Amino acid sequence: MFYAPDPGSKPLSGIGGNVATNAGGMSTVKYGATKDNVLGLKVVLADGREIKVGGRTLKQAFGYNLTQLFVGSEGTLGIVTEITVKLLPIPLGTPIMGVAFFDDMTKLAKAVTAIRISGVYPTMLEALDGNTMVALDHYEHTTYSDNSGAMLIFKIESSTDESMAVLKELLQKYEAQNVELTTDAPRQAALEQLRRDMLPxxxxxxxxxxxxxxxxxxxxxxxxxxxxxxxxxxxxxxxxxxxxxxxxxxxxxxxxxxxxxxxxxxxxxxxxxxxxxxxxxxxxxxxxxxxxxxQWNNAELGPDVDQLQHQIKALLDPMGILNPKRKIN
Ligand SMILES: Cc1cc2nc3c(=O)[nH]c(=O)nc-3n(C[C@H](O)[C@H](O)[C@H](O)COP(=O)(O)OP(=O)(O)OC[C@H]3O[C@@H](n4cnc5c(N)ncnc54)[C@H](O)[C@@H]3O)c2cc1C
CATH class of the missing domain: 3.30.70.2740 (Alpha-Beta Plaits)
Structure with missing residues (x-):
């Protein structure tokens, strides 16, 4: 079994921080973000009470969905002390990873959009532009940026001949060059590490x-x-x-x-x-x-929802002691 969320910061971050920020990651495209993989929480409220929300079931209709209120609340509504996560069975079959290069990010984005609606269901579709590739080449002593302006790193678990044929067809249609596919585990690990090294x-x-x-x-x-x-x-x-x-x-x-x-x-x-x-x-x-x-809350949420967020904060943290000035202003 495995826990699916896979933030680029996995080696640096903790599960509490992942829940508090609703971390996404490289496999969100298939398995969702942290919110989609948390079933229940224990949370210490600002008044010292410890509450349990959600549980171990995939469904629960009682009450409002407070689990999802706390996931992504950035420590502003309570301190998460226990997390019940969803574990998934490891998919059967050999995963396939690959890289493909494009002239620019626009072409790459069009290919990604087409792949996403094709029924192929990749586990990873990560993009790096030309500037990022140059920085990575410098960092890793590689030469990926020599002949292209954008790089796609992708992974497919449980592929079929049909899904691979569709993927190859779409990569060709959107003018991908130098496509490499690999089932070799060390090469796959190296590609994932390459993606993780992008930010440093x-x-x-x-x-x-x-x-x-x-x-x-x-x-x-x-x-x-x-x-x-x-x-x-x-x-x-x-x-x-x-x-x-x-x-x-x-x-x-x-x-x-x-x-x-x-x-x-x-x-x-x-x-x-x-x-x-x-x-x-x-x-x-x-x-x-x-x-x-x-300071962008009002623009993103609109005034009514922004006000409701403040009302929720005031209800759960009336003295403003939990991560003050974060998330809502
Ligand atoms: C190299 C790099 C790659 C990254 N890649 C990704 C990525 O792919 N996807 C992604 O989503 N993010 C990514 N991030 C951002 C960040 O690492 C994540 O959002 C991560 O989830 C933060 O976890 P943390 O343990 O570092 O939390 P912290 O930074 O320690 O905390 C984050 C916030 O959560 C609060 N908090 C922490 N624990 C709790 C708790 N138990 N209860 C309540 N509040 C709590 C803290 O007070 C703080 O406000 C990346 C960052 C770096 C540096």
């Missing part, structure tokens, strides 16, 4: 801010174009990577270590956030809202 590679030696928008899949490719245009317009180098299969992109903007954040970075973030909301995406897919993004 980009962050190395520079100041950075990494964002976390999630788009409806139909807007993933246009968003890639838009982020590229914002970078050009403001003279910024934007690294784009992320969980493309979920429509979740992590644009990272960097600037020199000893310098303050340039104003152009703020402008870029504002433009990307506004476009995300205009296209019915979310500004925060999985990395929490925290203190940096909660």
């Amino acid at each position: 590679a980009v962050f190395a030696g520079q100041n950075h801010i990494m964002e976390d928008m999630a788009m409806p899949l139909s807007k993933l490719a246009p968003m890639m174009d838009y982020i590229h245009d914002v970078g050009e317009q403001l003279g910024l180098k934007i690294y784009v990577a992320g969980h493309a299969g979920d429509g979740n992109v992590h644009p990272t903007i960097v600037w020199p270590k000893d310098e303050a954040m340039p104003e152009a970075v703020n402008q870029a973030l504002r433009l990307m956030f506004e476009k995300t909301l205009a296209w019915e995406g979310t500004i925060s897919g999985e990395h929490a809202v925290g203190m940096l993004k909660n």
